[in-house]
Structure formats: structure tokens, C-alpha cells
Amino acid sequence: MSIFIHILLTNVLPMGVMIALGVMIHRAFSLDIKTLSKMNFYLFSPAIMFDLLYNTAISISLIGKIMFFLVLFMVAQYIIVEVVIRIRGYSPGMKSAMRNSVLFYNSANYGIPLNQLAFAGNEKTLAIQVIIMMMQSLVPNTYGIYNVNAHKADMRAIRRTILSMPVIYVIPLALLLRNFHIDIPQSLSTPIDYLSNAFIGTALITLGVQLGSMEWKIKRSLLIDVSLSGMLRLLVGPLLAWLIVWMMGIEKLTAAALIVSSAVPTSLSSVLLAVEFDNEAEFASQSVFVSTLLSIITVTAVIFFLQLDV
Structure with a gap:
């Protein structure tokens, strides 16, 4: 138990403090969440991606x-969610909302700070998390749009969305510069370092602001569905990840990074899609809130068990 509490206090609670600060500052000053999100998406996130991939072997x-792990993981999650959907007999709108609440997880605002704390800033595990973040940025803006409302999805709009994502330019650029041993001038490397270092604090504050703007209560009519979503995301997710890395024979450190990455709560992307397409927005927002709250315990448990087995 003392190890569990130690992990809670050193690996998870620091994130909770930063998220709580975000909640409080939003309640006090009503911050513009869109501005914070854009800064994270277009400045801090690309900078940390570039910095890690350029400097990490x-x-x-x-x-x-x-x-390959991510493909297997997404497919396995999808199959399990489909079983739950069929048993529950959801409406078409609720089907897509449940899928998004499980398949899309907070690999950026939550996943990267967690990785830094859990693996003591290990560059290799952080680079792994960045690749996961890349995919979790891409999938909601492609499959997610179709899933929520396929008949409204505009291929031109989706292409524009994909082409506007900095990640599709930053990652190949960083890998090319690294592979060809091209040095970056200090006039550029210094700003990149500043932006990269700003990512974690800003990401956690942004998550707090997002949670602070949500309604902090669960309707009884949604209690079972929100609970199912949380269980599939926080408990089934890491169990599936463990099974897949075991089947693939992935080495221990990489396997641990992938399992921890799979244990994070539901992404705000599911809420943004639900609001944009007017599709079960209340369920989506409550799933994000509840999974983030419960993750304090479940993520601690995942790291605790990995300390014993990995």
C-alpha cells in the first residue's frame, strides 16, 4: 500500500494539482478555451514533437x-465497444458517442505529462507517447467525423482539416533533419526549446480549464452509460494494451510506455465532435469529466502493477 500511495503522490497528484489550478483560474476569470487549445495545438504540441523526434534516437x-500496436489496440477496443452497444441497444447517435468516448483518449494534455512523471523524463518513452499523440490527433478528425455523422461529413473539409494539422509536417521534417544530421541554427532551436518546455504546464492548465467549463454532475439517466464508458476506457483499455504487447513480444520499457498511454481518460475530442454535430453532447462531456476524475485512482493502479511486472 505504501508503494501505491507513493505512486499516487509522486506520479499522479502533481498533475491533479495543475489541473485543479486550471479549474480555479477558469472559474475566477472565464478563460477562452479556444485560444488555449489553439496555442497547444499549433505552437506547444508541434514544438515538443519536433524537439523529441529530432533529439531522440x-x-x-x-x-x-x-x-502496429495502435492498429491492433483500436480494433480490439472497437470490437468490445460494439458488443456493449449491441447489448445496450443504443440509438445511432448514442452508438457513435460511446465509440468516441472509448476510442479517443487524452494522449496529449494528460498522456505526455503522465509519461514524464511515470518514466522520470525518459526520452525514449516520451517519443513513443508523441507518436501516440500524433495518431490520436489524426483519428478524431477523420474517422471521428464520419462516426458522429457520416452523411454530413464533407471530404473537402476533412482534407482541409488534415492538411492544417502541424503534426503531418513536423514529424517528417524532424526525422529528415535528424537522419541527414542537419544542425538547426540557434536562432530557431532556442524558440523551439522555449515552446517545447511550455507544453506540459500549459496542457494541464488547459485540461483544467476544459473541466472547469463542464457541468459537474451526472444525470441518473446517463449513469450506467457514463460508467460503462469509464470502465471501457480506464480498465479494459490498459488490460487490452497489456495483452497486445505480450502477444507482440515488445520489450519491457516500450511495453510499459504503451500500457500507461492506454490508461488515460477520454479525450475532449469526443466532446468537440458531439457539440459540432449536435450528437449526445451531455453524455460526451460527462464521460470526459468522470473518466478524468476516476483516472486518479486507475492510472495510479496501472503504474503500481507495472512496477511489479515490468
């Missing part, structure tokens, strides 16, 4: 393994 074979 990560092989193409490892990237391939991570991508």
Missing part, C-alpha cells in the same frame, strides 16, 4: 511496432 522499426 527512435528507429523506424520501433515506429512501425508502435503503429
Whole structure:
């Protein structure tokens, strides 16, 4: 129990403090969440991606393994969610909302700070988390749009969305510069460092602001569905990840990073899609809130068990 409490206090609680500060500052000053999100998405997130991939030795074979893991993980999650959906007999709108609440998880605002704390700033595990963040940025803006409301999805709009994502330019650029040993001028490397270092604090504050803008109560009519979503995301997710890394024979440190990454709560992307397409927005927002709250315990438990087995 003392190890569990130690992990809670050193790996998870620091994030909770930063998130709470975000909640409080939003309640006091009503911050503009769209501005914070854009700064994270277009400045801080690309900077940390570039910085990590340029400065961290990560092989193409490892990237391939991570991508293969993500495909298997997403497919396995999808199958399990579909079983739950059929048993519950959801309406079409609720089906897509439940899928998004489980398949899309907070790999950026929550996942990267967690990775830094859980693995003591290890550059390799952080680079792995960045690749996961890349995919979790791409999937909601492609599959997620179709899932929520396929008949309204505009292919041109989706293409524009994809082409506007900094990640599709930053990652190949960083890998090319690294592979060809091209030095970055200090006039550029210094601003990149500043932006990269700002990511974690800003990401957690942003998550707090997002939670602070939500309604902090669960309707009885949604209690079972929100609970199912949280269980599939926080408990089934890491169990599936453990099974897949075991089947793939992935080495221990990489496996641990992938399992921890799978244990994070539901992404705000599910809420944004629900609001944009007027599709079960209340369920989506409550799933994000509840999964984030419960993750304090579940994420601590995942790290605790990994300390014993990995």
C-alpha cells in the first residue's frame, strides 16, 4: 500500500494539482478555451514533437511496432465497444458517442505529462507517447467525423482539416533533419526549446480549464452509460494494451510506455465532435469529466502493477 500511495503522490497528484489550478483560474476569470487549445495545438504540441523526434534516437522499426500496436489496440477496443452497444441497444447517435468516448483518449494534455512523471523524463518513452499523440490527433478528425455523422461529413473539409494539422509536417521534417544530421541554427532551436518546455504546464492548465467549463454532475439517466464508458476506457483499455504487447513480444520499457498511454481518460475530442454535430453532447462531456476524475485512482493502479511486472 505504501508503494501505491507513493505512486499516487509522486506520479499522479502533481498533475491533479495543475489541473485543479486550471479549474480555479477558469472559474475566477472565464478563460477562452479556444485560444488555449489553439496555442497547444499549433505552437506547444508541434514544438515538443519536433524537439523529441529530432533529439531522440527512435528507429523506424520501433515506429512501425508502435503503429502496429495502435492498429491492433483500436480494433480490439472497437470490437468490445460494439458488443456493449449491441447489448445496450443504443440509438445511432448514442452508438457513435460511446465509440468516441472509448476510442479517443487524452494522449496529449494528460498522456505526455503522465509519461514524464511515470518514466522520470525518459526520452525514449516520451517519443513513443508523441507518436501516440500524433495518431490520436489524426483519428478524431477523420474517422471521428464520419462516426458522429457520416452523411454530413464533407471530404473537402476533412482534407482541409488534415492538411492544417502541424503534426503531418513536423514529424517528417524532424526525422529528415535528424537522419541527414542537419544542425538547426540557434536562432530557431532556442524558440523551439522555449515552446517545447511550455507544453506540459500549459496542457494541464488547459485540461483544467476544459473541466472547469463542464457541468459537474451526472444525470441518473446517463449513469450506467457514463460508467460503462469509464470502465471501457480506464480498465479494459490498459488490460487490452497489456495483452497486445505480450502477444507482440515488445520489450519491457516500450511495453510499459504503451500500457500507461492506454490508461488515460477520454479525450475532449469526443466532446468537440458531439457539440459540432449536435450528437449526445451531455453524455460526451460527462464521460470526459468522470473518466478524468476516476483516472486518479486507475492510472495510479496501472503504474503500481507495472512496477511489479515490468
